[in-house]
Amino acid sequence: MGGNGHKLLTAEREQRIMQLLRDAEVVTVSAISAALGMSEATVRRDLQAMHERGLLERVHGGAAIKQESKPEPLFSDKEGQFSAEKQRIATTALTLIRDHDTIFLDGGSTVLMLARLLDSFKALTIVTNSLMAAAQLMESPHRLILTGGEFRAISRTLVGPLSSPILKNIVVDKAFMGTMGFTTSDGMSTTDANEAYTKTQVMERARQVILLADRSKLGSSSFVTCGSDWRLDVLVTDAIDAKMRQELEERETRVIVAGKNAGAKIKADTTRRNR
Amino acid sequence: MGGNGHKLLTAEREQRIMQLLRDAEVVTVSAISAALGMSEATVRRDLQAMHERGLLERVHGGAAIKQESKPEPLFSDKEGQFSAEKQRIATTALTLIRDHDTIFLDGGSTVLMLARLLDSFKALTIVTNSLMAAAQLMESPHRLILTGGEFRAISRTLVGPLSSPILKNIVVDKAFMGTMGFTTSDGMSTTDANEAYTKTQVMERARQVILLADRSKLGSSSFVTCGSDWRLDVLVTDAIDAKMRQELEERETRVIVAGKNAGAKIKADTTRRNR
DNA sequence: GTGGAGATGATTGATTTTGATTGAATATAG
DNA sequence: CTATATTCAATCAAAATCAATCATCTCCAC
Numbered sequence: 001m002g003g004n005g006h007k008l009l010t011a012e013r014e015q016r017i018m019q020l021l022r023d024a025e026v027v028t029v030s031a032i033s034a035a036l037g038m039s040e041a042t043v044r045r046d047l048q049a050m051h052e053r054g055l056l057e058r059v060h061g062g063a064a065i066k067q068e069s070k071p072e073p074l075f076s077d078k079e080g081q082f083s084a085e086k087q088r089i090a091t092t093a094l095t096l097i098r099d100h101d102t103i104f105l106d107g108g109s110t111v112l113m114l115a116r117l118l119d120s121f122k123a124l125t126i127v128t129n130s131l132m133a134a135a136q137l138m139e140s141p142h143r144l145i146l147t148g149g150e151f152r153a154i155s156r157t158l159v160g161p162l163s164s165p166i167l168k169n170i171v172v173d174k175a176f177m178g179t180m181g182f183t184t185s186d187g188m189s190t191t192d193a194n195e196a197y198t199k200t201q202v203m204e205r206a207r208q209v210i211l212l213a214d215r216s217k218l219g220s221s222s223f224v225t226c227g228s229d230w231r232l233d234v235l236v237t238d239a240i241d242a243k244m245r246q247e248l249e250e251r252e253t254r255v256i257v258a259g260k261n262a263g264a265k266i267k268a269d270t271t272r273r274n275r
Numbered sequence: 276m277g278g279n280g281h282k283l284l285t286a287e288r289e290q291r292i293m294q295l296l297r298d299a300e301v302v303t304v305s306a307i308s309a310a311l312g313m314s315e316a317t318v319r320r321d322l323q324a325m326h327e328r329g330l331l332e333r334v335h336g337g338a339a340i341k342q343e344s345k346p347e348p349l350f351s352d353k354e355g356q357f358s359a360e361k362q363r364i365a366t367t368a369l370t371l372i373r374d375h376d377t378i379f380l381d382g383g384s385t386v387l388m389l390a391r392l393l394d395s396f397k398a399l400t401i402v403t404n405s406l407m408a409a410a411q412l413m414e415s416p417h418r419l420i421l422t423g424g425e426f427r428a429i430s431r432t433l434v435g436p437l438s439s440p441i442l443k444n445i446v447v448d449k450a451f452m453g454t455m456g457f458t459t460s461d462g463m464s465t466t467d468a469n470e471a472y473t474k475t476q477v478m479e480r481a482r483q484v485i486l487l488a489d490r491s492k493l494g495s496s497s498f499v500t501c502g503s504d505w506r507l508d509v510l511v512t513d514a515i516d517a518k519m520r521q522e523l524e525e526r527e528t529r530v531i532v533a534g535k536n537a538g539a540k541i542k543a544d545t546t547r548r549n550r
Numbered sequence: 551g552t553g554g555a556g557a558t559g560a561t562t563g564a565t566t567t568t569g570a571t572t573g574a575a576t577a578t579a580g
Numbered sequence: 581c582t583a584t585a586t587t588c589a590a591t592c593a594a595a596a597t598c599a600a601t602c603a604t605c606t607c608c609a610c
Binding site for chain 4: 030061
Binding site for chain 1: 282284285286287290327328406409410413414418419420421422423424425426428431433437438440441443444445
């Protein structure tokens, strides 16, 4: 190929790698190694360095281009589908709830699954801005309070400044949040400014903030962040890499990983609780 | 395509699978296996992973593209008695609405029927405390705002003091109210104090108060009234006795009786408006 | 020339992915 | 309804890939 017999500077190599990525979306380590005439070990080192600078995504066997911010899938897409991870996360999060708690439920499919499991408890006060969760809890014996606000069709939640006055009047014990993306630098992020605004408000009014996010959310960042000085007390997820886990624990965020068997165990537990 | 006969990265395989799916709607596991040159076990693993991310539907023997399904019961409604009368009342009430209005929709089946007919208008701002109406208007192009508050299961509305702060912040052009009972002495009445409280709040924030009530409501009184010094600008009903009509007109309340043919005429009217 | 800092390529053990095998679950035919 | 044939999910060994380590190489200053 056009590669001159000369040595390649690191910067030069990175340009070539980026070009390969733009051409093909994904490339294998061996392909890069062959194209640039260097050992796979060096390619991996380069890829890792570039990944840490956010230039690309690392995948097993190669690398993929990083897309800026993922477009938000329609709610119906995420809804009917059964996701084992989300189910496990929701089931694990159940252990954080006690009878007589006042809890907030955010939008999002994982939190919605949690809403479906709340029949086991007694006398909860449930505050939510999610119409899906409200529909789910309509027949439940719990006390149900909806925040007002402007209806956002894509997430089926109530958001924006109009939700502010009612949120100022309440305090919840635990806020179960969903999110489009989460990074340790920016905290939660979403695609809509009004939604981010409401999330921020809620978290200020909660004694404990709990984020339910599967591993696809961790490390990815969406359009709007929910305030720079974010706070998170508990993260429930299905898998997390060691680095982020350590960063979170340094910030005193408790990390709970919903293990494969956790679901069954806890399910039995809640069944017992369910009279 | 640069499809070299070499190794395929996971991301590449998923792209190819999605392409096959778009071409054929449904594909068998064995077909994918043959097309991509990989074992069926790996194909199944990929399909499961993609299914959990909502990219496709899994079917026995293969996979199918995910299509948007629109069955949205969310809130199922029970049509009660007098539905023909209610229909006429709602259709008549339509004539009171103009494009770009800001309107409030109360709970109740008659108001709900009105909500179903609002697609004809352009750029309404709709404020409501009725979850049924909200579900109905979810797909509409109008701006939709929900008052917050405590959920009252029997009427599926949001009521109580918590709805107060948000109502204080808005002004609506027209408030379309429903009620359990109505008398000239007490005004509207209902069975729940919180609901009455919210009704009162709404009417204070509306430039024009419009009551939709079939003849079974007129003259009967329920448990709680909505304030002693009630005000009503328009009453839309299907039949009214002369005495009450006169009393109302003395209070400067306009009375509109939805005649049997009124529905059709106005329907034509709205159809025209619907461009 | 000498020595150190940084980078490269090979090696190694650990991790991940793959494909074959198995018994269970599901669909199809009679 | 039962019997037969697919298809599935779980398991395991083999292959591929990874991250860490180490010896070597280059460049540059002294």
